[in-house]
Amino acid sequence: MNAFHDRRIVLGISGGIAAYKAVEVCRRLVDAGAYVSPILTEDAHRFIGPVTFSALASEPVHTSLWDDASPIPHTRLGQNADVIVVAPATARIISAYATGSSYDLLTATLIATRAPVVICPAMHTEMWEHPAVQHNIEVLRSRGVIIVDPQEGRLAGGDIGAGRLADPDTIVGAVESVLSGRGHDLAGLSVVVTAGGTREPIDAVRVIANRSSGKQGYAIAEEAHKRGASVTLISTVDRPTLSGISVIEVETAAQMLHAVEQHAPQSDVVVMTAAVADFRPVHVADGKIKKHNGIPEIRLEPTPDILAALGASKSTGQVLVGFAAETDDVVDNARGKLKKKNLDLIVANDVSAPGVGFGHSTNAVTIISVDGSETFVPLADKHTIATAVLDSVLAVRTALRPQ
Numbered sequence: 354m355n356a357f358h359d360r361r362i363v364l365g366i367s368g369g370i371a372a373y374k375a376v377e378v379c380r381r382l383v384d385a386g387a388y389v390s391p392i393l394t395e396d397a398h399r400f401i402g403p404v405t406f407s408a409l410a411s412e413p414v415h416t417s418l419w420d421d422a423s424p425i426p427h428t429r430l431g432q433n434a435d436v437i438v439v440a441p442a443t444a445r446i447i448s449a450y451a452t453g454s455s456y457d458l459l460t461a462t463l464i465a466t467r468a469p470v471v472i473c474p475a476m477h478t479e480m481w482e483h484p485a486v487q488h489n490i491e492v493l494r495s496r497g498v499i500i501v502d503p504q505e506g507r508l509a510g511g512d513i514g515a516g517r518l519a520d521p522d523t524i525v526g527a528v529e530s531v532l533s534g535r536g537h538d539l540a541g542l543s544v545v546v547t548a549g550g551t552r553e554p555i556d557a558v559r560v561i562a563n564r565s566s567g568k569q570g571y572a573i574a575e576e577a578h579k580r581g582a583s584v585t586l587i588s589t590v591d592r593p594t595l596s597g598i599s600v601i602e603v604e605t606a607a608q609m610l611h612a613v614e615q616h617a618p619q620s621d622v623v624v625m626t627a628a629v630a631d632f633r634p635v636h637v638a639d640g641k642i643k644k645h646n647g648i649p650e651i652r653l654e655p656t657p658d659i660l661a662a663l664g665a666s667k668s669t670g671q672v673l674v675g676f677a678a679e680t681d682d683v684v685d686n687a688r689g690k691l692k693k694k695n696l697d698l699i700v701a702n703d704v705s706a707p708g709v710g711f712g713h714s715t716n717a718v719t720i721i722s723v724d725g726s727e728t729f730v731p732l733a734d735k736h737t738i739a740t741a742v743l744d745s746v747l748a749v750r751t752a753l754r755p756q
């Protein structure tokens with residue numbers, strides 16, 4: 354299901370250099386099937402013209418409370434919207450919205466709506482870090498407004514620091530999760546996801562590998578990011594992903610263990626989606642093993658069980674999620690792993706079933722919780738599976754919270 358289809362989005366653009374990036378946000382929202390009504394503030398005009406948005410948006414561009422045939426465009430826009438996004442949001446717009454001030458069409462529309470609002474701040478680092486701006490941001494957050502935090506990077510005038518508008522991927526992802534009804538329900542959480550199959554070297558050219566494509570892990574990382582989590586993805590595969598996700602590339606089980614040890618202790622959720630090799634060669638040949646030396650005998654040793662180590666050192670409140678790729682007695686085997694590795698959730702998939710598991714874009718899973726409950730998710734896109742896994746993570750977190 355496309356969350357954008359036939360939905361009405363008001364896109365507010367206020368006066369900052371990042372206003373040009375709102376063009377890309379507008380285009381993506383329209384391409385995804387939404388009706389987009391841009392509102393440009395007077396200051397936004399100094400950076401970008403309404404004609405650009407007229408050419409892209411499906412709905413008329415608005416610039417003033419007074420230029421419309423309707424005398425009350427703000428209430429009409431505010432009432433009809435499924436979501437309002439302000440990108441970029443200046444310190445002035447944020448302050449006006451936090452204090453309930455209304456002085457132009459965008460600020461009036463923000464006050465006149467009951468729709469969810471997504472604010473994407475962009476300004477210089479000093480302004481972003483000013484206590485007054487941070488206070489206004491906290492006021493808005495406490496009212497349920499979704500804040501898509503700015504990123505670190507190059508700012509106007511060549512300065513570098515925090516305050517750069519989040520990239521269009523992240524903004525569109527946040528809007529998507531609002532429209533799908535989940536909003537930023539993972540905001541404030543730090544999530545570590547592992548993805549792909551590890552590769553254990555035999556010699557300089559050969560490895561022991563497995564069929565994992567990494568798609569399920571990437572889908573979990575991306576859905577968590579869209580829902581507002583801060584995501585670290587530890588991956589063995591080189592796939593494109595959302596730019597707000599911090600990716601750490603690894604190859605072997607030992608490297609994955611090292612990266613997990615660095616990041617898991619301070620995270621709220623760890624999802625071990627990776628297919629970690631269980632065995633690796635005891636000795637890795639320096640160069641290439643040559644055929645004329647005969648058939649080599651490769652002795653194997655076990656790799657560290659990363660998830661079991663995490664389970665043994667789990668901190669209070671941390672949610673640990675494992676995957677179980679099985680071909681027989683799927684749920685029973687998965688339950689055994691949940692218990693043995695001290696997990697909160699395990700996602701069991703029957704990798705022998707058609708369209709399920711390694712390499713496919715679809716999956717079918719049973720999510721088993723430490724409280725004994727089971728949720729079966731029939732064959733679906735891996736992003737749908739990811740959404741179900743993250744919903745279960747939230748349910749576990751709620752259950753773990755002290756009463």
Ligand code: CTP
Nearest residue numbers: 625626627629656657658659660675676677678
């Ligand atoms: N796992 C891990 N480290 C390993 C092996 C597995 O962290 N050395 C994790 C996987 O990422 C997965 C879970 O443990 O989340 C279960 O992996 P799976 O391969 O299904 O089970 P194993 O414990 O390896 O047992 P078996 O292969 O015998 O089924």
